[in-house]
Amino acid sequence: MHTSHAENEANYLKYKGKYKGLLGWILSTDHKRIGLLYLYSIATMFSVGALLGLAMKFELLAPGKTIMDAQTYNATFTVHGVIMIFMIVIPGLPAVFGNFLLPIMLGAKDVAFPKLNLLSWWLYVAGVFLVLSALLFGPGTPDTGWTFYAPYSFKTGTNLLPAVFGAFVLGFSSILTGLNFLVTIHRLRCPGLKWTKLPLFVWTIYGTAWIQLLATPVVGITLVLIALERIFGVGVFDPALGGDPILYQHLFWIYSHPAVYIMILPAMGAISEIIPTFSQKHIFGYKAIIASTMAIAFVGWLVWGHHMYTAGMSGTAQYYFSLLTFIVAIPSAIKVFNWISTLYKGSINVQTPFYWAISFIFVFMIGGLSGLVLGSLATNIYVHDTAFVVAHFHYIVFGGTGFSFFAAMHYWFPKIFGRMYDKAWANIGWLVFFIGFLALYSPMFYLGMMGMPRRYYDYLEEFHGGNILSTFGSWIMVTGLIIIITNLVRSARRGPKAEMNPWHGKTLEWTVTSPPPLENFDEIPVIAEDDGPYNYK
Amino acid sequence: MEKSAHIEHEHYDAEASKVGMWLFIFTELLLFGGLFIIYSVYRFMNPDAFHLAAEELDTFIGALNTVLLLISSMTIAMATTSLQKNNKLHTLLLSTVTVILGLVFLVNKYFEWGIKFSHGIWPGSPHMMETMSQGEILFFGLYFIMTGLHALHIIIGLVIIAVAMVRVNKGTVHANRAALLENAGLYWHLVDVIWIFLFPLFYLIT
Amino acid sequence: MNLSVMSNEKHHIVPYRLYIIILLALLVLTFSSIGITSIELGKFTVAGALLFAVIKSYLVLVYFMHLKYDKPYIKLMVAFVFAVFVVTIVITFLDYLYR
Structure with a gap:
């Protein structure tokens, strides 16, 4: 171990620059510090979003009004959605782990445009405050749902403008991050690091960045149009002025469906790093995973209409979207197959990140298969806008992205903070969280099949049993969350010092000290011809 | 921080800047792309109304603005050439011509919108609501949004060119560090490309 | 550092004359598209005007924006x-x- 360097003063957490204290962080252009800034901001917003979710579950504990009325419930699910989607799962893995790891994995000292990177974070913060201002000022909290569907979004009397504008700014932040990563991957790979030697996490970031870059402006302009309709009464989507509200849905989902892949691709990338490390085996089908990543990114762009089967699209469009939806499931299945095959005959090291990765595969498969129920036209009509949909996308967005985020957090934690967490508590936290997750969302599949609609604060007596189980699940899950977060926060400060490579990984980030030095590498590494990110013996 | 700032100075990668600019242009293209989708859908739904409403627009002003933008595109492209030839005076001169043409474009746009306003045509105006069909309302809504957003991009482009000019004048942008001016040029051409499509869609297809 | 090597890649310097030729072509195309749309072509008007726009933007992308090089x-x-x-x-x- 390079102890000479490990104990030095110049690791990125400790160095003293032009600014001290807090300013040294919020004005830092170091990609690792920016990654942590994102981590802290996202964690803060996540706790807000989670509390809102908890409140909704509490409301649904019993039929009728429990703790809030219908309008409050509408506002709660709107804000919960806006926060969770735009502020957490979309920036989530790319902004936190992408920022922290991408340059190191490429053997670079920083991203291509460090100042732009800092600007992205500032825009993120600005967007957050704009959205939150909608809660505090004006005639009422937005109640449109996070989708801001026309025409209600320009008819509602609530304070929608700051939320829409905030989402726009958050989108801009996301675009700049994507742009930065694309240029970084194209220009800053160290000598010998060919495209076919990139870690899979980098590949998924690459696919994600393209979606961020190309899809986000579409929703950006759509949100601007909503604002213009509200302010100036320009007729664009208003049916009274000849507009077509379904066109709004098209444009919204042209972004928001690919956005699902912004959430899930880097999550898959993190799992593709963890599985080989904890099997000590070369990833099965490296090139197949790359191909499926790019296929998901591209085909995922073309399937937006499956959110709109009941909106009044033409039959032809419905057939087309349903067909492509089934096709886009194939590359995801390829990935699952590759992960499982990597485990086969590997020397598996059962540790916390591995638990998270395996449970990711489990919930992701349930989420993915239930997605096919929704992608098929006949069954979709039956469960559209029911609790089934809510269960499905929480299995994907929370079960997929969320589990992978925690997997990544426990995998790279020793690298990021230079300290190890308490493994026993981490495992307990995972188990409690996992049980809570299943108890919270699984009953919703059943409730949806039975016909319980989503987005209502009230329900019929016959749905009571399932909802009680679900609400209990939310309490268990939050208990798990508290255990996990407490353990991590404690360990970041007081945990035992971590080794340079505690899991015996092969990617470049494990060749630098924990925590990494200020500029990652004293000398830019050179990748030998027979070297690779997963070359285990 | 001192150390990393030092590295940033050393780190000049013209190709990275160029690729970065192209990627930003892609974002802008899809921003307008969303509007072009809306335009084409509504045109498809209201062919006659769009036909009728387009006759309200002055082809002459549209054509004049097209010519202005095309010439300005050429001059900014030439400015890059002269910078690469180390001719600072020509660079500044050609950029100035570009800026002036851009400003004239905006003045034309101002008068064009002014005439529309004086005819009682603006978003949500009573004249539009009472006398126009739904298709015409959509047409003018899109007209104001798309040309307005384009004008905003002209202004942004002018600011970028102005910054590049200041840097050329100070000597921090020169033949071996031309990325800023080249990127300003790329952005300006993007504005031109978008107008190349806006012009026929609003002024010509009558 | 290999970065300094990358930034010294030789730029292709485009002569003024080429830009002037392209501008003339663009102007001719602009006036042709105005001419062609003033003739009553029915539904081909849209296709015609867009075809000219595509050719024009191709020229701008390839020459003015240096994609050729x-x-x-x-x-x-x-x-x-x-x-x-x-x-x-x-x-x-x-x-x-x-x-």
């Missing part, structure tokens, strides 16, 4: 983005054409 991957990216946009609009019209 750029590396293949940049050309590929530009083509890809335009293709994505075209595909998107086609798919949207799967709804509107058959409604």
Whole structure:
């Protein structure tokens, strides 16, 4: 171990620059510090979003009004959605782990445009405050749902403008991050690091960045149009002025469906790093995973209409979207197959990140298969806008992205903070969280099949049993969350010092000290011809 | 921080800047792309109304603005050439011509919108609501949004060119560090490309 | 550092004359498109005007924006983005054409 360097003063957490204290962080252009800034901001917003979710579950504990009325419930699910989607799962893995790891994995000292990177974070913060201002000022909290569907979004009397504008700014932040990563991957790979030697996490970031870059402006302009309709009464989507509200849905989902892949691709990338490390085996089908990543990114762009089967699209469009939806499931299945095959005959090291990765595969498969129920036209009509949909996308967005985020957090934690967490508590936290997750969302599949609609604060007596189980699940899950977060926060400060490579990984980030030095590498590494990110013996 | 700032100075990668600019242009293209989708859908739904409403627009002003933008595109492209030839005076001169043409474009746009306003045509105006069909309302809504957003991009482009000019004048942008001016040029051409499509869609297809 | 090597890649200097030729071509195309749309061609008016716009933007992209002299991957990216946009609009019209 390079102890000479490990104990030095110049690791990125400790160095003293032009600014001290807090300013040294919020004005830092170091990609690792920016990654942590994102981590802290996202964690803060996540706790807000989670509390809102908890409140909704509490409301649904019993039929009728429990703790809030219908309008409050509408506002709660709107804000919960806006926060969770735009502020957490979309920036989530790319902004936190992408920022922290991408340059190191490429053997670079920083991203291509460090100042732009800092600007992205500032825009993120600005967007957050704009959205939150909608809660505090004006005639009422937005109640449109996070989708801001026309025409209600320009008819509602609530304070929608700051939320829409905030989402726009958050989108801009996301675009700049994507742009930065694309240029970084194209220009800053160290000598010998060919495209076919990139870690899979980098590949998924690459696919994600393209979606961020190309899809986000579409929703950006759509949100601007909503604002213009509200302010100036320009007729664009208003049916009274000849507009077509379904066109709004098209444009919204042209972004928001690919956005699902912004959430899930880097999550898959993190799992593709963890599985080989904890099997000590070369990833099965490296090139197949790359191909499926790019296929998901591209085909995922073309399937937006499956959110709109009941909106009044033409039959032809419905057939087309349903067909492509089934096709886009194939590359995801390829990935699952590759992960499982990597485990086969590997020397598996059962540790916390591995638990998270395996449970990711489990919930992701349930989420993915239930997605096919929704992608098929006949069954979709039956469960559209029911609790089934809510269960499905929480299995994907929370079960997929969320589990992978925690997997990544426990995998790279020793690298990021230079300290190890308490493994026993981490495992307990995972188990409690996992049980809570299943108890919270699984009953919703059943409730949806039975016909319980989503987005209502009230329900019929016959749905009571399932909802009680679900609400209990939310309490268990939050208990798990508290255990996990407490353990991590404690360990970041007081945990035992971590080794340079505690899991015996092969990617470049494990060749630098924990925590990494200020500029990652004293000398830019050179990748030998027979070297690779997963070359285990 | 001192150390990393030092590295940033050393780190000049013209190709990275160029690729970065192209990627930003892609974002802008899809921003307008969303509007072009809306335009084409509504045109498809209201062919006659769009036909009728387009006759309200002055082809002459549209054509004049097209010519202005095309010439300005050429001059900014030439400015890059002269910078690469180390001719600072020509660079500044050609950029100035570009800026002036851009400003004239905006003045034309101002008068064009002014005439529309004086005819009682603006978003949500009573004249539009009472006398126009739904298709015409959509047409003018899109007209104001798309040309307005384009004008905003002209202004942004002018600011970028102005910054590049200041840097050329100070000597921090020169033949071996031309990325800023080249990127300003790329952005300006993007504005031109978008107008190349806006012009026929609003002024010509009558 | 190898970065300094990268930044010293030789730029292709485009002569003024080429720009002037392209501008003239663009102006001719502009006036032709005005001419062609003033003739009553029915539904071909739109196609005609758009065809001219596509040719014009191609010239701007290739010459003014130097794509001709750029590396293949940049050309590929530009083509890809335009293709994505075209595909998107086609798919949207799967709804509107058959409604």
